[in-house]
Amino acid sequence: MAELAHVLKLVRDGARLMVGVQSYEAYLTHMRAHHPDREPMTEVEFFENRMKAQYGEAGKGGFRCC
Known part of the structure; x- marks a missing residue:
């Protein structure tokens, strides 16, 4: 179970890095x-x-969806 949690953490961290979010x-x-x-x-x-x-x-010149 601990191994699965570790793999999921790596996947989560990898996904965050792909969108530019650093690791907490x-x-x-x-x-x-x-x-x-x-x-x-x-x-x-x-x-x-x-x-x-x-x-x-x-709303302040940054990213907006619509």
Whole structure:
């Protein structure tokens, strides 16, 4: 079961990299190593931050669907 979970994590991380989203685990490792005094973003905050960085905020000259 642990092996399946590991494979699914690799697939998820690979899919995220294909659309330009970095690994949350890599972010946490970086924060621990370089900014131990700062509170890291939650996984949801990290994902939202990466989406805004990549596509901008809708309605403000960034990516818009319609």
